[in-house]
Amino acid sequence: MAKKDRVPAKTLKGFRDFSPSLALRRKAITDHIWHHAIQSGFEPIETPVLEYAETLLGSGGEEADKEVYLFEDHGGRRVGLRFDLTVPFSRFVAENQGTLTMPFKRVQIGNSYRGEKPQKGRYREFCQADVDIVGVDSLAADVEIITNIAVNLDQFVPSSFTMLIGHRVLLSALIKASLPNVDGDGEIKVLIALDKLAKVGDEKVLELILEVQGTTEEGAQSLLKVVTAKDVQGDSDLNLVRSTLASQEEALGEIDRLDQTLSILRDLKISKGKIRLDLSIARGLGYYTGIVFETFLDDLPNFGSISSGGRYNGLVSRFSKQEIPGIGGSIGVDRLLAALDELEKASEPERGGIFVAVATEDARAYGFRIVQELRGAGLKADIALKPGKLAQQFKYADKKHFAKVVTVGDEELAQETYSIKDLDSGVEEKQLPLVDMVASMKPH
């Protein structure tokens, strides 16, 4: 091909290929999450990567809208790539509500797309594993989702982690109580400012809040005091919240529910994780209406959240007359993989399986017979794709981390035998009878 016709081989910025070792690790994690969810009564669904633009826009907030990949398809429809699995799931629930048995518990693992600035561990194409429960607004559903995520993380995370539990309704009520002259848009700005507490600290957040119309120094101070106050266990101080919102009946109900939820969660046996109340947690996406949570790795505090979620009681009603409450949690699989890479160096893969080396053209069909026999017996087995120089074939088998090499040539073919070498010990045996091969290789 002439040089000028050649196309540069490169991935798009923010996108990446997965090498075999990374792809194997991701598959191990996603399979575990999947099976654990199925075992816990969740049901798998799949939704398309492409949706109508109007399905996606206006549900995740302004920031999310800006990052959506939008375009016109061949039929002139305005379409977009999903930016999470929650909004398409809400569309799915609205479209199928006649046939779904409620409460409906779903698990979905797949890629989403955001045209945001790529950072360490943050890609424009990223895999998330989601569990959701729709059709019931109960603290049991909240417990079930958070438990599922916590038990999963307990498996994958090599060191300790912390799940911070917040509550969007209580946080809004606290903002209204402290800053009564702030309007709806202003409230969102205050939420966004509070969400930065861990990153930028109290003083900077105070500054950001005071930029919002209708705020007062005194109100902002008292708001910061109540959301950062800790009780004796190091959790947020629910008693202070209760007294601050003493006149608001609805908020008091939410406080009781949150209290009970935390009490059940504290009984949960997770060895590596702590679950802590932190009312400053607001979460980025605009659709949350109740409990919210984020999870951080204790050894990588600046890495950002590896799992998050919350209650979204209004999301399905964007698509349906019926109000269908929901709660969901999400593990950022690709972020988790990147974090694991930071925490532990990738180790050399273990040796395993049998490589069939073929010395001559005539022995090729015999080699295929052997490799298919080994595979049929459930063993990992591969075959040389060019007969010839054995030294080269052994080198290849070694590079590919095979444990043993079976060699066949004209002599083996004539006598229905095989030769075998163990690549770790170097021990070699020649002209063994083929009839005993599979039995001698199966683990005893």
Next chain:
Amino acid sequence: MAKKDRVPAKTLKGFRDFSPSLALRRKAITDHIWHHAIQSGFEPIETPVLEYAETLLGSGGEEADKEVYLFEDHGGRRVGLRFDLTVPFSRFVAENQGTLTMPFKRVQIGNSYRGEKPQKGRYREFCQADVDIVGVDSLAADVEIITNIAVNLDQFVPSSFTMLIGHRVLLSALIKASLPNVDGDGEIKVLIALDKLAKVGDEKVLELILEVQGTTEEGAQSLLKVVTAKDVQGDSDLNLVRSTLASQEEALGEIDRLDQTLSILRDLKISKGKIRLDLSIARGLGYYTGIVFETFLDDLPNFGSISSGGRYNGLVSRFSKQEIPGIGGSIGVDRLLAALDELEKASEPERGGIFVAVATEDARAYGFRIVQELRGAGLKADIALKPGKLAQQFKYADKKHFAKVVTVGDEELAQETYSIKDLDSGVEEKQLPLVDMVASMKPH
């Protein structure tokens, strides 16, 4: 939410949601293909769904180009959704050739996108499972790919199937021999016409060929005769091909290689499949340069191909100075699922697992303790998300196909016991001690 703000809940034309039962079946198939490939020495990779437009365009032929979803991203880059897994794989090989151990055998399972007319079993988003071998041009690699696909199909397909083996180079040589005045573009038109033989029959194909510039009635007749001639086994007649191309040395070498490939493939133990030579098979995509194959279900001859592939020795050189030969095969997972639906009615799911019903608010935390204990022991278990009416909870457990219901209420909580009912037999036992629960439920 006001009605005018409501967004219609609907999937895009040609796209679809997967229900839990369909998602479970697809996962079973893709997991099997994946594990079989790993066992056979293939290595998994993942590439992005989005690529530079220039990576995708111009490799699959004009028809493929028209169907690519193209758009401009946030950075003004011209990008597109992949239309198969082969072209991105070639880009991957070119980009990573310094670090890959050749021959490199890869497996990849994922969705691709084509803006074509949706038909039965044909979607605009579709899942394919691909195996490929690059870095070697040997008949052993051809055998390995075709074997992998055939053994997989033997597992999933409930009735008999036929793999048709063709050869793009031999077919071109036969066209040149019969129709010497046809140019390059004309040759492709003749290939496309021949590819329709099974669908429209000899006479119609003859007409289509005669529309191409440079063809003659006599030449077209003799071409049709040689590509449809059968030997005694019902395969294409390689002897007739050999005599037709007797003066072309390169073609004779390809015939010998094809002959040997078929001989090894015929030894392969597949119980449901037949492998047959059919030189009229051309395949749609423009990048094939050698052996090609397509697979059809004998009971659904008009359903189209459920698996296909071929050799593409020039594809990587679109991206790289180095010539890297390759061969790949693909199972159309979504087409296969649709075919299985046609062949067999979906059966009622089997009962399994334990549902924990909770009679009172006070027993809720106790119920969570029980469900986590069951899950921890590896059993499938779920819990009611609202305490209260037991009749409703039993109904839900039945709809979700659970086998047993454990009930806990105030009495069970006080005495550390549980009650249990088998939903199939209706047998109920009350107030059993909790300490024995897990042991009594594990399969003996």
